[in-house]
Amino acid sequence: MTIWIIQRAGQAVLVALAMALILFLGLHLIGSPIETLLPPEATHEERLRLVADLGLDRPLHEQFFLFLKGISQGNLGISYVYNEPAVDLILSRLPATLELAFAAVILSVIIGLPLGLIAGHKPEGLLARSIMTGTILGFSLPVFWIGILLIIVFSVQLGWLPSSGRGETRMLFGVAWSFLTWDGFKHIILPALSLSLFNISMVARLTESGVREAMTSDYVRFARARGLTGNRILSVHVLKNVMIPVVTVVGLDIGQTIAFSVVTETIFAWPGAGNIIIDSISALDRPVIVAYLMLVVLMFVFINLVVDVVYRLLDPRIRLQGE
Incomplete structure (x- = not known):
């Protein structure tokens, strides 16, 4: 029974990782939040600065590893709208x-x-x-x-x-x-x-x-x-x-x-x-x-x-x- 529980827990971790990958890719397909966060009159420099602050200028694989690191630490970033930690807001x-x-x-x-x-x-x-x-x-x-x-x-x-x-x-x-x-x-x-x-x-x-x-x-x-x-x-x-x-x-x-x-x-x-x-x-x-x-x-x-x-x-x- 103990061995089976360990095996089942390992499968659960793999499922969670797979779902994290699907979620990460899905969010990048729905569009960029830049247009929502910045007013229409924002300059090109302001857009580039916000992209860098959000880490959206990094390669996709680096963003994913940072995403997994944040999940493991319970830190998924600051809410763009509410300006407080997203995990604390949901909890x-x-x-x-x-x-x-x-x-x-x-x-x-x-x-x-x-x-x-x-x-x-x-x-x-x-x-x-x-x-x-x-x-x-x-x-x-x-x-x-x-x-x-x-x-x-x-x-x-x-x-x-x-x-x-x-x-x-x-x-x-x-x-x-x-x-x-x-x-x-x-x-x-x-x-x-x-x-x-x-x-x-x-x-x-x-x-x-x-x-x-x-x-x-x-x-x-x-x-x-x-x-x-x-x-x-x-x-x-x-x-x-x-x-x-x-x-x-x-x-x-x-x-x-x-x-x-x-x-x-x-x-x-x-x-x-x-x-x-x-x-x-x-x-x-x-x-x-x-x-x-x-x-x-x-x-x-x-x-x-x-x-x-x-x-x-x-x-x-x-x-x-x-x-």
Whole structure:
């Protein structure tokens, strides 16, 4: 197991290096920030001076090695727009994004898992068919439309929940969190629900297919022959096997939810890293774009590594094959 973890960590480092190269080349293809940073009346000497200050006059390979050196040191430059270290700027907003993403993932498990169990246990029933039809809507409806609809219904018409902002926060371990206060908790419900709808549908579908497959297996027949009730078979024996693919998907969904929470943050005016990255893309603020994307890449790689380890712990067959 230890050797496998070391090998998997080495693969993760190679993936991170490959993604860094792709990111570096992609940023150089989208254009130069010089035109954005300088006014139209700037002289040629001012342009050359700014190019030299940003290191854009160096050969491409030297820029890439400096880029890797900055990543290893946690220094990805100073924001062109905000005039502060890009990593610090993203990290100051990242807790809000992480809080929203984890709230969405928790909602997807809390709601999607029971729905999938119900639909898989009695697949021919009206309730099961309704749940599966609802998952199709969850896959099909765009996130921005869901967010606007939730605001119209729950904020404008009913007035139950706030429509924007993060609300009151409370400090824990030196970081401000919304879920620790009632006002902040109310503010996070709508954006988390909007962001989690696709994941709820995914978890419900995976759980439903896993339950239907497990209910026809030999160990379920033996459990019935021993006189165990249907609820115990479903909640103990079936659920344990169903959780293996669900854990994998949920683990990957954490990184995906963090990466694609930009739209939700914009709709609900959630003060996370998504708002900054939108402004930085418009201004070609390379240090901020790089800092955000590299943090997302590193989180993806780390989460994938953790999911692989948990997967092997949940399924003994994977460990035996590896050995």
